[in-house]
Amino acid sequence: MARKGKVSRKTKETSINVEVNIDGKGKYQIDTGIGFLDHMLEQLSKHSLIDLKVKAKGDTYIDLHHTTEDTGIAIGEALKKAAKKFVGIKRYAHTVIPMDETLTRVAIDVSNRPYLIWKVKLKVEKLGEMDTELFKEWFQAFSQSAGITMHVENIYGDNSHHIIESCYKALARSLRAALEMDPRNKKSIPSTKGSL
Numbered sequence: 086m087a088r089k090g091k092v093s094r095k096t097k098e099t100s101i102n103v104e105v106n107i108d109g110k111g112k113y114q115i116d117t118g119i120g121f122l123d124h125m126l127e128q129l130s131k132h133s134l135i136d137l138k139v140k141a142k143g144d145t146y147i148d149l150h151h152t153t154e155d156t157g158i159a160i161g162e163a164l165k166k167a168a169k170k171f172v173g174i175k176r177y178a179h180t181v182i183p184m185d186e187t188l189t190r191v192a193i194d195v196s197n198r199p200y201l202i203w204k205v206k207l208k209v210e211k212l213g214e215m216d217t218e219l220f221k222e223w224f225q226a227f228s229q230s231a232g233i234t235m236h237v238e239n240i241y242g243d244n245s246h247h248i249i250e251s252c253y254k255a256l257a258r259s260l261r262a263a264l265e266m267d268p269r270n271k272k273s274i275p276s277t278k279g280s281l
Contacts, residue, residue, distance in 0.1 A: 090167030094159045098151040099143040103163040107264050109136030117141040117156055119149050121213035125253045132257035149215055150222065157223040161230030168264065171195060176275040178262035182255040187242030191255035195263045197232035197281040201225050204238040205252060207245040220249055
């Protein structure tokens with residue numbers, strides 16, 4: 086069974102269409118209207134091997150907050166839909182990603198119990214045109230709508246671009262591992278409760 090999901094999210098602030106294929110090859114078509122966010126979502130797709138299509142239009146004449154947050158919500162919803170109630174997945178994963186002088190760790194539980202721990206400090210207020218405080222907003226929105234407990238921790242680093250990019254890459258590799266089908270447990274949900 087193909088693990089694919091589509092979401093169209095339209096509000097007065099944004100219009101977003103997302104398609105995901107968990108069992109893809111890391112192919113992407115990303116257009117959020119925010120260059121740096123596009124770059125991060127390309128990393129997410131490439132390193133998770135999740136095919137990702139995102140087309141977003143938002144009220145960026147106000148600021149980039151709504152588009153950033155709503156993109157996280159829509160991608161999370163599409164991923165959750167594609168995961169087919171999480172049957173047969175490995176569920177837990179963690180990844181440590183080095184990027185030049187930076188080291189970042191992401192640990193996740195695909196549990197349908199969203200929670201975000203964000204231990205990331207950035208030295209600049211903007212990356213490209215993006216306010217750096219918006220990255221936590223994206224991870225929070227994605228975590229909530231995908232139903233994933235997520236601990237994101239930058240262990241050390243100096244360059245803010247490297248820090249944020251390593252967060253997305255570590256999330257990508259963790260998603261790849263946690264959503265992989267468990268060959269020893271293909272037909273059941275990885276929980277003693279019997280559901281996630």
